[in-house]
Amino acid sequence: MIGRSADVAIVGGGLMGVWTAFFLARSGRRVVLFEKGPVGAQSSGVNFGNLRLQGRFGGQYPLSLRSHALWEDFEALTGETCEFEATGHLYVAANADEAARLEGYARQAEAHGIAIERVGGNELRRRWPWLGEGVHAATYSARDATANPRLATPAAARAAARLGAEIREGVRVTDVRREGDGFTVELEGAGTLSFGAVVNAAGAWALSIAERFGESAPLFPAGPPHFVTEPVPYRIVPSVQAVDGSVIARQIPRGNVIMAGYPRTASDPVLNRAPVPPAKTLAGMGHLARTLPALRHAHVIRVWSGIEGYLPDMLPVIGPSVTTPGLFHAFGFCGHGFQLGPGVGAALAELIVDGTSPTPLTPFSIGRFGEGVAVSDKFLKEFDQPAAVTS
Amino acid sequence: MTRVAIVGAGPAGIRAAAALVEAGIRPVLLDEAARPGGQGYRTPSPGLDLDMAALMGSEAAHHARLHGLFAAIHDRVDYRPETLVWAVDGRTLHVATQGRAGMVAFDALLLATGATDRVVPCPGWTKPGVFTLGGAQAILKDQGCFIGRRVAFVGSSPLLLLAALQYQSLGAHVAAVVDTTPFGAKLAALPDLAASPRTLRRGIAYRTKLRAAGIPVHDGAAPVAIEGRDGVEGVRLRHGAREWTIACDAVALGHGLKPETQLADLAGAQFAYDPVFRQWLPETDADGRAGPSLYLAGDGAAIGGAYAAEASGTLAAAALLADHGRPQPKATLRRLRQEVARLRRFQRGLARAFAWPAGQAAALPDDATLCRCEGITAGEVRRAMAQPLGPREVNRVKAITRVGMGRCQGRICGPALADIVAAAAGLDHAAVGRLRGQAPVKPIPLVLGAEPAG
Ligand SMILES: Cc1cc2nc3c(=O)[nH]c(=O)nc-3n(C[C@H](O)[C@H](O)[C@H](O)COP(=O)(O)OP(=O)(O)OC[C@H]3O[C@@H](n4cnc5c(N)ncnc54)[C@H](O)[C@@H]3O)c2cc1C
Ligand SMILES: Cc1cc2nc3c(=O)[nH]c(=O)nc-3n(C[C@H](O)[C@H](O)[C@H](O)COP(=O)(O)OP(=O)(O)OC[C@H]3O[C@@H](n4cnc5c(N)ncnc54)[C@H](O)[C@@H]3O)c2cc1C
Numbered sequence: 001m002i003g004r005s006a007d008v009a010i011v012g013g014g015l016m017g018v019w020t021a022f023f024l025a026r027s028g029r030r031v032v033l034f035e036k037g038p039v040g041a042q043s044s045g046v047n048f049g050n051l052r053l054q055g056r057f058g059g060q061y062p063l064s065l066r067s068h069a070l071w072e073d074f075e076a077l078t079g080e081t082c083e084f085e086a087t088g089h090l091y092v093a094a095n096a097d098e099a100a101r102l103e104g105y106a107r108q109a110e111a112h113g114i115a116i117e118r119v120g121g122n123e124l125r126r127r128w129p130w131l132g133e134g135v136h137a138a139t140y141s142a143r144d145a146t147a148n149p150r151l152a153t154p155a156a157a158r159a160a161a162r163l164g165a166e167i168r169e170g171v172r173v174t175d176v177r178r179e180g181d182g183f184t185v186e187l188e189g190a191g192t193l194s195f196g197a198v199v200n201a202a203g204a205w206a207l208s209i210a211e212r213f214g215e216s217a218p219l220f221p222a223g224p225p226h227f228v229t230e231p232v233p234y235r236i237v238p239s240v241q242a243v244d245g246s247v248i249a250r251q252i253p254r255g256n257v258i259m260a261g262y263p264r265t266a267s268d269p270v271l272n273r274a275p276v277p278p279a280k281t282l283a284g285m286g287h288l289a290r291t292l293p294a295l296r297h298a299h300v301i302r303v304w305s306g307i308e309g310y311l312p313d314m315l316p317v318i319g320p321s322v323t324t325p326g327l328f329h330a331f332g333f334c335g336h337g338f339q340l341g342p343g344v345g346a347a348l349a350e351l352i353v354d355g356t357s358p359t360p361l362t363p364f365s366i367g368r369f370g371e372g373v374a375v376s377d378k379f380l381k382e383f384d385q386p387a388a389v390t391s
Numbered sequence: 392m393t394r395v396a397i398v399g400a401g402p403a404g405i406r407a408a409a410a411l412v413e414a415g416i417r418p419v420l421l422d423e424a425a426r427p428g429g430q431g432y433r434t435p436s437p438g439l440d441l442d443m444a445a446l447m448g449s450e451a452a453h454h455a456r457l458h459g460l461f462a463a464i465h466d467r468v469d470y471r472p473e474t475l476v477w478a479v480d481g482r483t484l485h486v487a488t489q490g491r492a493g494m495v496a497f498d499a500l501l502l503a504t505g506a507t508d509r510v511v512p513c514p515g516w517t518k519p520g521v522f523t524l525g526g527a528q529a530i531l532k533d534q535g536c537f538i539g540r541r542v543a544f545v546g547s548s549p550l551l552l553l554a555a556l557q558y559q560s561l562g563a564h565v566a567a568v569v570d571t572t573p574f575g576a577k578l579a580a581l582p583d584l585a586a587s588p589r590t591l592r593r594g595i596a597y598r599t600k601l602r603a604a605g606i607p608v609h610d611g612a613a614p615v616a617i618e619g620r621d622g623v624e625g626v627r628l629r630h631g632a633r634e635w636t637i638a639c640d641a642v643a644l645g646h647g648l649k650p651e652t653q654l655a656d657l658a659g660a661q662f663a664y665d666p667v668f669r670q671w672l673p674e675t676d677a678d679g680r681a682g683p684s685l686y687l688a689g690d691g692a693a694i695g696g697a698y699a700a701e702a703s704g705t706l707a708a709a710a711l712l713a714d715h716g717r718p719q720p721k722a723t724l725r726r727l728r729q730e731v732a733r734l735r736r737f738q739r740g741l742a743r744a745f746a747w748p749a750g751q752a753a754a755l756p757d758d759a760t761l762c763r764c765e766g767i768t769a770g771e772v773r774r775a776m777a778q779p780l781g782p783r784e785v786n787r788v789k790a791i792t793r794v795g796m797g798r799c800q801g802r803i804c805g806p807a808l809a810d811i812v813a814a815a816a817g818l819d820h821a822a823v824g825r826l827r828g829q830a831p832v833k834p835i836p837l838v839l840g841a842e843p844a845g
Contacts, residue, residue, distance in 0.1 A: 038787050039780060045790060150790045158779050167780060230798050230834060278478035278485040278830055282492055285840025296841070299834035301798055 005193035006030035006166070008352060009185045011173045011209060012201035013039035015338065016330040018157040018167075019345025020199050022077075025163035027353045032195070033157075033165060034187065036172035040153025042203055044338065046274075046306040048226065048248060048260045050239055051084075051145040051339045053114050054091050055105040057315060059363040060340075061112035066359055067343025071145060074152075077342075078159035082152040087250065088238035089144030090128065092135045092291070098243040099137040106139050116141050130235055132291045146239055146250055149338060156342075173202075176209050178324060197326040197352055204269045204309040206317075206331035210366065213324045217317055217369050219332050222264040222383060223305035224248075225280040229298040231255025236292065245382055246287040257295060259288050262382040264335070267307040274305035310334045310383075314376035318344055318364040320351060328352060329366055392416065393715045396484055396495050398476050398654060399503035401429015402697045403689025405461050406704030407501050407711075412467045414712050419495055420468050421486060423475040423833070427461045430505050430525065430690075431697050434458065439535050445560045446532065449593055453697070478830035479657040482684075485830075492839045499684040499711050502655055503704055506648035506690035509806050510546065511571075511752045512769075514759040515617030516644060523803075524645025528554050537563045539641020543626050545569045545614050546645040547745040552597040554643060555606065565606045566639040569628060571646070571748045573611035583740025586733050590696070613751055617642055646747055649806065650691045656828035658685050664821040667739050668694065669747050670806070671825040677728050679707030686711050694742070699734035702727055752807040753814035761811065762804045764797020769811055776815045783816040784824045785809055798834055801826045 008024055010017045013035025021033045033039075051071055056064055070077065074084050093099040099120075106116040119127065120137040128138075161167050175186035176198055186192045200209045204221040236251040245262035252258065261284040267274040281303050289296045309332040311317070316334060321327035328351060330344050337344075343359065350357035395411055397404045400422035411418045426434035432454050435441045447454045471488065476495075478485040484495040508523035515521070522530070522538045524546060530536050537558060543566040544555045555568045584591045601608055612630040617623055625636045652673050656662070660673040660681040672693055675681045679688050688707040689700035706727040709719040755761065757770025775781055775792045782788045785795075785808055794808055795801025801808065805826050812823045 038782065038784075041787065041790070154780050154791065161779060169780065229837070276830065278480050281478070281830065282485075282840040285835075285837045287840075289837045289841050296838050297836055299798070299836050300831055301834050302796075302800060303830050 003194060004182060004196055006032045006195055008032075008197045008199060009034065009183065009193070009195040010199040010201055011176070012203055012206070013153070013157060013167065013169065014042055014044035014201060014203050015040070015153050015156070015341030016333075016344050017199065017201035018153055018160055019342045020201060020330065020348045021165040021167070021345075022156055022160040022163065023345045023349030024352060025160055025165040027349055029353065031160075031165040032193070033160070033167050034171045034173050034185070035167070035169050038169050039157040039167060040150070043306045043308045043333070044153045044341070045150050046304060047149045047338045048224075048258060049146045049149050049250070049338065050089070050248070051147060052089050052239070052241070052336070053144045054089050054109055054116065054139060054141045056109070056336070058108045058111070059360070060315070061109070063343045063347065063359050063361070064339060065112065066346065067340050068143070068145075070342035070346065071147065071339075074147070078155045080151070080155035080158070082155055083148035083252070084145060085147070086143060086145045088140060088142045090138050090140050090238040090240045091243065092131070092138045092240060093243050094134050095136055101243055102137065102139045109141065114141060114143065128238075130292055130294050132293045134290055140238065144239065173209070176212060178213075181326065183326065197328065199348060199352070200327065200329045200331060203331055204267075204307045206309065206329065210321075210329060213321055213327055215321060215323050215366050217332060217366055218312055219309045220311070221267050221269045221307050222310055223267045223274045223308050224260045224262060224264045224335065225276045225284060225303065225305050226258065226260045227281055227284060227300045227303045228259070229257045229295065230301050232257065232295065232298045235294070240291065242287070242291060247291045249288055249292065257288075257298065259284055261287060264310075264383050265305060266384065267305060269307050272307070274307050276303040276305050308333065308335055310379070312375045312379050313373045314378045316340070316364055317366045318348070319361045319366070322365065322367040394496060394498045395419070395501065395711065396421065396497035396499075397501045397503060398422070398484070399429065399505055399689065399691065400424070400427040400461070400470065400472070401503060401505050401689060401700060402432055402457055403505075403691070403700040403704035404429070404501075404503035405457060406701045407503060407688055407708040408468050409460055409464050410705050410708035411712070412464045414717055417467055417469055419497070420470045421474045421476055421484070421495070422472055425472050427470070427472070428458060430529070432457050433529070433532050435535065436533055441532070441535050442561065446557055448556070448560070457701075475833055475835070476654060477832050477835050479654060487835050487839055490836065490838060499686065499715060500658060501686040501688060501707055501711060502658065502691055503689045503700070504651040504654055504691035506650050506694055507802060508645050509647050509649040509747065510644050510803065511646050511748055512755055512759060512761055512804065512807055513614045513616060513751075514756055515619070517760050517763045518617055518619060518623055519621070520619070520623035520641045521617055522641065522643050524548060524550055524554055524643045527643035528557065531557060531561070538643060539623070539639065540564060541566045541639045542641045542643060543567050543569065543637055543639040544643045545626060547571045547748060548645045548647045549594055549741055549745055551645060552594065552601060552608075556597050556600055559601070559604055559606065565601075567637050568601060568606060568608045569612050569614065569626070569637075570608065570610050570745070571613050571751065572744065572746045576746060577610070577744040580740040580744035583736055584744060586740065587737035590698075590737060613748065647742065647745055648690060648694050650694060652691065653828040653832045655681060655685075655687055655691065657830060657832070658682065660685065660687065662825060666821070667742050669749065669820060677732070678710035678724070679703055680710055680714075684714070693735055693738070695731070695735045695738050699731055699738065702730040702734065706731055747806070749810050749820065752810035755807065755811060761807060762794040762797065762801070764799055765793045767792055767794040772808070772811055773815050776812070783812070783818065785812055785826055786824060788812055789826065795826055
């Protein structure tokens with residue numbers, strides 16, 4: 001259309017934004033992506049790096065598996081590496097109740113064709129001799145993987161740029177308005193531009209755009225506390241996670257052990273702060289020392305967290321606006337969006353280009369909040385103070 | 392009663408503690424070191440027969456006075472040695488004492504955390520036998536050892552002369568003192584240096600004594616590389632077109648000091664760029680106030696040397712008392728402010744006379760190690776920056792390349808990194824940012840978390 005700067009504007013240069021740019025550009029669309037800072041410097045760049053298939057919401061498996069295949073193809077797609085490694089994921093239970101939960105997750109995953117091994121007793125210690133005594137049973141998924149979040153988003157952004165997408169770093173979108181059958185996008189200190197469609201991939205900041213179009217979601221900014229140890233000899237290959245969320249740990253080949261654990265802490269998207277209470281660091285150190293006792297004397301060298309958008313049902317918003325044709329959302333990934341990034345980009349691009357995607361996205365509609373959503377058990381247990389939510 | 396926590400038992404922390412004790416407050420004085428005195432005025436290990444008069448030279452009486460003061464207030468201070476403060480959370484300090492976690496609640500916090508060495512890397516600087524200047528001094532004062540038999544002192548710092556003299560007077564062979572700042576810059580800094588004529592005279596005396604002892608002092612020469620197969624065999628130097636090698640088996644490397652500001656950062660201090668020191672310094676008012684109930688003193692606030700540390704410690708304690716309902720005599724405050732301002736002016740002169748060689752850091756060869764914890768070269772940083780959407784700010788460079796991500800968290804390589812990033816991005820030094828601080832301030836073992844904090 002005459003007068004349009006490009007076909008699609010993407011707000012937000014996290015994984016969701018850059019992969020959407022990538023697939024739109026690959027389909028021949030003219031795309032401009034706006035990122036207020038550098039690409040991949042928020043949640044997408046500071047996350048734990050798990051590409052976990054075990055223990056996901058059932059309705060998300062088609063999207064998740066699609067995304068996984070794209071991660072496995074990362075090098076071919078982007079021409080760069082991001083330390084992607086099929087390390088496997090070991091989900092550990094401390095007692096029979098937790099083991100029963102693992103069994104539930106395992107069946108869910110198997111129903112979608114994921115191979116899950118159930119391991120208990122002596123076998124557990126034989127295969128993973130570094131596990132602490134408190135571990136009672138485990139499930140293992142070999143296809144689960146890890147990657148380096150610091151490298152992944154900039155690599156995907158460069159690949160999108162090579163396909164013709166324009167990536168504009170350091171440009172904040174201050175307003176998006178309807179204009180005819182398209183949109184006017186206002187940029188801080190850089191004028192306005194017009195587009196046929198807009199993708200709202202603004203992470204924990206996404207409501208300011210959605211609410212301009214009369215729709216919203218009970219988004220809550222928070223982040224899990226993380227820490228990393230100095231390098232110690234590389235032994236722990238799979239990513240290890242306790243069912244109760246007290247330990248989420250992995251070792252990278254250079255030896256450092258990265259650790260995360262719940263409860264999450266509220267973060268501040270306005271001041272751009274993600275505090276890590278030292279008491280949580282200490283608690284996490286204790287949990288890790290018990291689960292992987294060989295690490296008892298390793299030193300913690302740094303803590304961090306991030307600014308992630310959470311929703312009470314612990315599911316993201318992905319898909320078209322329910323009020324405004326041409327507007328698409330992808331935000332509120334509730335701590336599991338690293339794995340979903342490439343899949344979300346591929347599916348959103350199809351929605352925009354073809355009007356439909358073979359990947360089912362209806363459970364993730366922004367419309368669901370109007371009717372009052374079920375509050376996830378995880379939402380109640382995995383945060384300091386669950387935001388007051390009406391269900 | 393106001394609960395006051397002081398971190399750092401160097402000249403600044405001891406003076407602050409003394410002022411509080413005088414006002415009837417019993418402060419908690421925390422220091423990760425085993426003995427009081429801080430960096431420059433440290434106490435040797437027990438049982439070590441060091442000639443302190445020879446070691447401290449003209450500072451011996453001063454050293455004795457500070458330790459005498461500490462002895463006098465000892466029983467009125469809750470002194471906790473071997474206690475690392477690793478995090479600040481609101482009005483609570485998180486500490487580690489001999490492998491055990493603890494917490495200290497406070498109403499007011501006075502940070503007197505001192506400084507560490509600032510170094511410009513050069514090819515070969517990671518060889519065994521290369522020490523930071525402060526490390527070379529600490530080994531001597533703590534353990535009575537030399538870092539080598541034939542030691543070269545390289546960098547740019549007034550402490551270079553002092554340390555060389557300390558080594559020489561205790562019997563080490565000093566191969567040379569190599570100061571990268573040209574002599575002309577030193578002359579140009581004289582007006583500021585005249586703010587403290589006593590210290591200026593001392594500095595000139597150091598040079599004279601070194602010369603008299605036959606030790607070559609080279610001004611304006613730069614190290615090209617530290618050479619040797621397994622350890623250090625020599626330093627290759629360049630001055631203008633001339634290149635030559637000095638034989639030595641150890642090198643003490645130092646380009647002045649940088650404040651230890653991680654705790655101030657965690658406690659919420661704001662930072663501003665200082666073009667003379669080429670450093671980001673915590674912002675304080677003239678008395679050391681850095682935020683609500685947060686006070687900074689000594690080298691941890693701004694490099695000022697031991698005398699400024701003492702005066703600023705007393706001053707910050709006075710400000711703290713005044714803010715907590717005990718007004719201080721105006722005349723005392725005025726005198727202390729003038730004293731601190733004068734001594735810090737002198738230090739600005741020193742920062743010019745012993746300048747940070749920004750060009751040398753920016754020109755570090757591609758294959759030279761920049762971050763020794765992670766083994767990242769200068770070239771890796773430049774290549775990461777050169778690619779499309781490459782980083783242009785130090786925290787992003789760290790995220791992409793791992794430079795500064797190791798044990799020391801960029802405390803060693805951070806200053807040189809900023810110069811390399813600024814040069815590669817074509818930006819002003821101030822525009823490339825500063826590495827953000829995070830807990831822990833120093834590495835802490837996992838076992839610390841195995842027992843609940845008490
Ligand atoms: C500490 C932590 C650990 C995690 N661990 C995992 C894990 O192991 N596995 C997993 O799958 N997921 C994990 N996650 C979740 C995952 O990182 C996120 O779900 C995912 O990165 C979200 O991507 P995004 O693009 O939606 O958001 P972001 O990466 O936050 O990107 C949004 C971008 O939008 C930009 N922006 C916002 N407003 C504007 C505006 N007005 N104009 C221009 N730009 C704007 C922001 O600057 C930001 O860069 C973790 C999250 C955190 C915080
Ligand atoms: C290595 C070195 C050698 C020096 N040698 C000399 C010299 O020979 N002569 C001279 O005149 N000047 C010397 N100086 C300069 C002089 O020491 C300083 O100007 C003066 O000591 C500053 O006093 P201060 O109280 O500010 O800090 P310092 O004396 O450095 O004291 C700071 C104290 O804080 C403690 N500390 C810091 N962080 C923490 C934490 N997180 N937890 C617990 N404790 C903490 C440290 O252990 C230290 O004891 C030297 C400086 C350094 C760095």
